[in-house]
Amino acid sequence: MSCQMYNLIMASVPSFYSGDQGEFTIPKDRFLEYTEAAIKGQFQSLDQDAINKLKNLPTMFAVENEVVDARIGKITDIKVNSNNLRIKYRFGKDYHPLTRGLLKEEQQKLDIDDFEFHRGHWAVKKCDISEFYGEYLKSLAGIAHKLKNTDKKVQLIYAFNGTGKTRLSREFKEIIAPKEDGLDDLDGAEQAPLSRHKILYYNAFTEDLFYWDNDLDADSEPKLKIQPNTFTDWIIRDRGQDQNIITNFQRYTNNKLTPQFIEQTKQISENGRRVNISTFPEVKFTYERGTEHTPPIKISKGEESNFVWSVFFTLLEEVMEILKEPDIDKREDDYFNELEYVFIDDPVSSLDDNHLIELAVNLASLIKSSECNIKFVITTHNPLFYNVLSNEFNNKWCKNPETQPRVWNYKPNQCQKYRLNKSIEEKFDLIELGVKTPFSYHLHLLSEIRKAINDNQVKKYHFNFIRNILEKTATFLGHDKWESLLPKVADNSFDSYANRILQLSSHSAHAGEETGEVEENDKVKLEELVNFLSSEYGFLKLEAEGDQ
Template sequence: MPAISFVDLSTLALYLRDDQNAKRFTLVYAYNGTGKTRLSGEFKNLGKRADDTGITIERDTLYFNAFTEDLFSWENDLVEDRHRFLRLNVQSEFLGALASTEFDTRIRRLLGRYADFDFRIDTDVHADGRLEKAEVVFFREAEDISSGEMAAGGIKVSRGEENIFIWCFFLTVVQLMLDGSEAYGWVKYIYIDDPISSLDEHNAVMVANHLVEMLTRVDQGPRVFISTHHPLFFNVLCNELGRKARKYFLKNGANAGTFVIDDIDGREFLHHLSTLVELNELQKSGALYTHHFNMLRRVMEQTANFFGLNSWKDCVQPELDDPDKTLYERVINLMSHGDYSVFEAREMMEENKRLFRRIFRQFITIHPFNPERFPG
């Protein structure tokens, strides 16, 4: 399937919702800054309906993105520096089942996979069942968390630990929804955008495996969309879901504000391979811009790390007219460190295009990449 262009993110979100060839799972890889979070926002907005006063009365998407994390904010007690807790925005439908007595127990089961701290959720519930207040206090020691002394304290967990807690909070909501909770009966879609921005690679693999395990435990369920800029996380999802998932690579279009999705279903995908395939097409078409040298150097850096070389420069071989690799190294350095932005693209001069083609062809020739990916 050829790449498809979209005039804006709203049109792309509508396409993903109405895709006639849709599978239950859709995976989207994109570089940071491409518009993943905005896409998730456009997607959930298409499923919302408001009344005449602007209050949302219908929705269909349970989502996790930067806005979800913003539902949690710290109270750091700057006066006494003692009572630190995470405050939850109780106005969100996301917290619909928080008053359930099993909610914290469910979170704790999930959290134990990733972290060694504990917590307590303090809530105030109105007589009509409406949640009025929700606060999370964290503890490091395995003591009785209901004790008065500890209740007055609480620790400030790290940013990564905070993100893990919020992620486990979200997974608890997902599990309740999959179990048929009435509080989440409105969910038709789940949209997850980059849940692992502060996690190391070990936890990235664990999160991906656990997420797939949870979502595939039931044969039927809402359609699931997952977008990420993390290549390892994306590849684990691809491998775990296999043919159950449709896979896309999201890129900025040629014109400002436009977008392109490349269907990579049925193909292996790695960040550096996709970059090389893209550069191969560009060097053939002649649409080469100065920032493409930066992209090529980035792949060389990754290749050098993989093979245990001292520097990306070791990925460049000398030629008869450049026996010391001086020309190649100089042009790559100059183009990589200059003020060349992908957002203000400048086309290369013809001489630099010729150099780029020589360096590119040499690089993919001397390293054992599959030549079928780079037809001449």
């Protein structure tokens, strides 16, 4: 029965959160408050038998009003005094913290009353904590805590689009630097000094800092406007890195397409006085024509995404350069002294394969050569980008290769690789992949299709998966067209029915069609294609999630 019960210790202050183990005191008259009478009978004597039972129960350690994350662990010792109970505890190494607000959200399942959140006490409750925690680990908040508590320099995650990568980045940021702490962030307006920053992150919301001024007469002089934030001012004004941003941008676009940062002056209050400072709220883009420049143009969405990434990457390069000085007092700037994490969500946008590979290699080189204790989390939906990063992180790196014996600044075991899956029920699985083996993208797509067939959950996007496999396989085998890999029919021509449904399903005009109903004949044909590809071209079958 003990596995179905747990200790709930609600403290008045978070003082016992100083480490993974410790001790604290709780008033004796608050022991077994909010505990059912039938359960009280097992423990209220506080004799040695009752103490042993309490020590064997999993224990939830929380603080009133959930002002800090709750923890799960064990009571290791109980001393009974006349008025107090002296408790020694240890947090479980296999249990990550529980996000603030989770206990309130799940209070019915955990058998917690409303008033308990506002009073320090010790209760024994009915709930299977192992089952509860297992469910928590299938949430994005639980996965974010797992990432935070993994002692690796790099964590690399692959997930399909729509799985929840961007939401995961937000959950992770909220754990490291909650908004109520007043931290400035790169996806919102200015809130506080950069020196308090603990995390830098790049995701889809980062691009919202940049927007086009579309209220122009005939769009005569388009300009990209920048929301007020301390990051772009710091990297352009304080560090003078505008030319490096331009260089990084032109590397992935066109060496004649040139951003021009427009400087303006604004007034701020400093020590009770109004002072003028420079800021850079606008960017214009022109093409170089010899010594001249064309009138400003509005660049494409893909070029705009690459520009935003170039700003972030230049910022990251400068931060890594500053933080390589171990002596804080000798650093050129103190803005990022508290930086702990960098979270990068899908920087790939509208790049051809060559530039995509170059971006991945540059990013991996920067991370491996960084000489500080910053940890990196990278998520992507692009299999090529993932595999290039995976291969790069499989290689050692040392600062002085000529020095003997070599001192490796980075080793492959400093990178953990995952795949993030999402179920129909909005549950998530973070599956660990092998350290040395890149993600077998085609095998995973085939596995996803087989699962959909077995579960009778085939959607139109599964035909797009097949086409994706055919295109990449055709390129690898040297065929001009992916249709050449289709099965042949009686007259030795390629299966026109298979060709038709792949063409139609992978070129839907509306997003809603991607998940539309699939006819039974098409489902049968899909299964035939999967079996044909597996046998004809030697694709292995994934027997388990981790076999990669």
